[in-house]
Amino acid sequence: MSVTSNKVSLPVIKRLPKYYRYVLEMQKNGVVKVSSSELARMMGTTASQVRQDFNCFGGFGQQGIGYHIDVLADQISKLLFSENKLDTILIGTGRLGRAISGYLTAEARGYHLMAAFDKSPEEIGKTLDCGVPISNIADLEALCAGRVPDVAVLCIPRDSARQLAPILVGMGIKGFWNFSHYDLSVDYEGITVENVHLGDSLMTLGYRVRNEHQD
Amino acid sequence: MSVTSNKVSLPVIKRLPKYYRYVLEMQKNGVVKVSSSELARMMGTTASQVRQDFNCFGGFGQQGIGYHIDVLADQISKLLFSENKLDTILIGTGRLGRAISGYLTAEARGYHLMAAFDKSPEEIGKTLDCGVPISNIADLEALCAGRVPDVAVLCIPRDSARQLAPILVGMGIKGFWNFSHYDLSVDYEGITVENVHLGDSLMTLGYRVRNEHQD
């Protein structure tokens, strides 16, 4: 029942939020139990994979019966969200940064935005919609001296991210959600990076649309 | 030299934009050639993989010499961008939609934003920063009758995306860049979807920060 701790593979971890969405939806609709094959059809995968995935965490089901939605929802949410929210800082409050900050505070569970930073004098001193003030990026280390953030969200250009990276890593931040065109994960091994490169993603889509759907 | 067309695997395609970034940067810095091992170090992978990847497209290098930066830049850009930009529509002009539209028109190559849609009466009639007017989502099919978009970017809630999906697929749109919490790829096989689920990505990061960096 508890995490077997034998290091769960990244593909499995990345599927957890998707399981969670489908489970929450079924729960909302009053569904009580689900089989691995039903869940597999929703997920677009196989029943085998569903069972393998859940058994990475000890198994959530009952032989002969299936999976109870409530158990699934409870167990997966325990995996995805801990009791303590992750202290998070936002770096870069441009258009994308602001969209992300709204998302972070309004929709995302498990994160707490403790500060936001920008280098532009026009931005500094303003306040985000969520009430968090925008601080001078120069004061980053001073303002985080009392409490080291768990996670930094980077919405700044490539070169700025590159400059800042050693400072952020040096501060002891362990996780990055990276919208910069800069690959933190390559330069700093050992830290956890979730890259969401909008440009890269668009290029990939373009390639596939052109090459996989020949007109 | 030309694409061997034997269906390139998705992992390879997804690495192309990253290769492209590093190659462009080297080109900017006046670097003339690079070896597979140098490129591998930057990418965080092996020289073998670099050579395997490039050979999916016929091979861009010279034995004994390495890869000419100019050749790489030229070949990879040919793979990633075609002569004709992809006609693109944006659906949902909220905070995230607007950030994406700015990105799409200002920074992303290979795409042309032909129209934007929203259902909110306050939004309809306004104009995005890039000059594209916001149309009523009810007029979607009428406005796209003349030219079917290649790609749709969805920045709307889950339920709206679900309602709209059959219409969009029915219109003949082949590619989706999906910021909704709705998994188009599962319900409509055969279409190309690039999912960029901000929430999922955050959940994954949280799991990894908590479990891979035990304090």
Add this chain to the structure above:
DNA sequence: TAGATTGTTAATCGATTAACAATC
């Protein structure tokens, strides 16, 4: 020619899928 480095085939590794015994 000798050294370097690619292109390409072979080996390994890991993730997915299949099979089946356990059990509700």
Add this chain to the structure above:
DNA sequence: TAGATTGTTAATCGATTAACAATC
């Protein structure tokens, strides 16, 4: 008990890595 469905081991599949001949 019989049917259903999980947990788990085995087989397959695909992607990554290693090895080496080709060649600049």
